[in-house]
Amino acid sequence: xxxxxxxxxxxxxxxxxxxxxxxxxxxxxxxxxxxxxxxxxxxxxxxxxxxxxxxxxxxxxxxxxxxxxxxxxxxxxxxxxxxxxxxxxxxxxxxxxxxxxxxxxxxxxxxxxxxxxxxxxxxxxxxxxxxxxxxxxxxxxxxxxxxxxxxxxxxxxxxxxxxxxxxxxxxxxxxxxxxxxxxxxxxxxxxxxxxxxxxxxxxxxxxxxxxxxxxxxxxxxxxxxxxxxxxxxxxxxxxxxxxxxxxxxxxxxxxxxxxxxxxxxxxxxxxxxxxxxxxxxxxxxxxxxxxxxxxxxxxxxxxxxxxxxxxxxxxxxxxxxxxxxxxxxxxxxxxxxx
Ligand code: PBG
Numbered sequence: 001x002x003x004x005x006x007x008x009x010x011x012x013x014x015x016x017x018x019x020x021x022x023x024x025x026x027x028x029x030x031x032x033x034x035x036x037x038x039x040x041x042x043x044x045x046x047x048x049x050x051x052x053x054x055x056x057x058x059x060x061x062x063x064x065x066x067x068x069x070x071x072x073x074x075x076x077x078x079x080x081x082x083x084x085x086x087x088x089x090x091x092x093x094x095x096x097x098x099x100x101x102x103x104x105x106x107x108x109x110x111x112x113x114x115x116x117x118x119x120x121x122x123x124x125x126x127x128x129x130x131x132x133x134x135x136x137x138x139x140x141x142x143x144x145x146x147x148x149x150x151x152x153x154x155x156x157x158x159x160x161x162x163x164x165x166x167x168x169x170x171x172x173x174x175x176x177x178x179x180x181x182x183x184x185x186x187x188x189x190x191x192x193x194x195x196x197x198x199x200x201x202x203x204x205x206x207x208x209x210x211x212x213x214x215x216x217x218x219x220x221x222x223x224x225x226x227x228x229x230x231x232x233x234x235x236x237x238x239x240x241x242x243x244x245x246x247x248x249x250x251x252x253x254x255x256x257x258x259x260x261x262x263x264x265x266x267x268x269x270x271x272x273x274x275x276x277x278x279x280x281x282x283x284x285x286x287x288x289x290x291x292x293x294x295x296x297x298x299x300x301x302x303x304x305x306x307x308x309x310x311x312x313x314x315x316x317x318x319x320x321x322x323x324x325x326x327x328x329x330x331x332x333x334x335x336x337x338x
Pocket of ligand 1: 121122123131167168202203204205206207221276277278279
């Protein structure tokens with residue numbers, strides 16, 4: 001055949017493929033979500049999330065030191081609160097010295113360079129598991145919830161959190177949090193808003209990790225989290241969060257919403273975070289355990305797709321092990337060149 005154009009020429013060797021690769025993953029792309037509990041005893045395994053632990057305060061700080069050594073930029077903290085401390089008003093959220101504030105303080109003291117992203121939502125603290133306060137008719141109330149969220153964000157900033165990340169999907173919370181932070185001279189603390197957070201089936205393992213699932217029927221959060229069918233609504237949420245002062249907007253989950261990431265990339269100038277959630281992680285781990293998928297290849301492909309779609313940063317449970325592998329590779333290379 002006389003072909004002038006042969007796209008395969010650029011694929012012939014690994015070196016050529018590396019030169020022409022359009023999307024690359026870097027260590028700075030990743031954010032590690034971390035779980036921890038305040039009870040005694042050891043770090044605990046989470047059944048549906050192999051390799052991920054519900055840390056103790058001590059193992060959490062140790063883990064952050066290791067992550068920082070491997071080059072991790074940021075961690076996102078999620079506390080698993082003792083059920084005895086939960087109530088319908090989430091009052092433990094605003095209790096000084098609760099496990100979250102202690103964790104933020106200890107991590108910032110141990111590894112000041114590591115950015116700490118604090119979750120701003122009430123689900124770890126409510127006995128009903130919802131992200132907000134309930135009206136007596138059972139509806140999740142918006143405005144009273146936002147008042148508590150703003151106070152929670154300020155207390156997290158006081159403890160040393162670098163980035164406040166509202167994951168609750170209440171209306172107007174970004175503006176309220178921005179104003180509350182600014183009025184306490186926390187103008188330098190950033191807001192990473194979970195702007196397009198969908199009512200997804202893929203949060204199951206996370207709720208097990210936080211023990212925030214009440215009973216066996218998955219909690220219905222459809223009155224505040226978005227309908228998976230909607231794309232324009234995601235653009236509206238991003239627009240509002242931007243107007244209200246968000247510094248980074250988020251899409252969550254990531255892998256099943258690549259079109260949303262791409263559409264938002266084309267409409268905002270803000271950085272976009274994508275959250276590869278617990279169910280996405282569990283799927284890859286489970287299929288690999290059954291021998292049905294190649295673990296490393298499926299993992300890397302899933303992350304690359306999220307970056308290709310337009311994410312500036314990725315929250316993923318694979319973050320730590322990706323960086324650990326790269327750190328080992330770099331060490332190995334150093335030995336080879338010596
Ligand atoms: C709740 C919250 C959830 C996740 C992060 N924050 C679950 C939910 O909305 O029920 C899910 C993250 C994951 O599945 O990895 N504020």
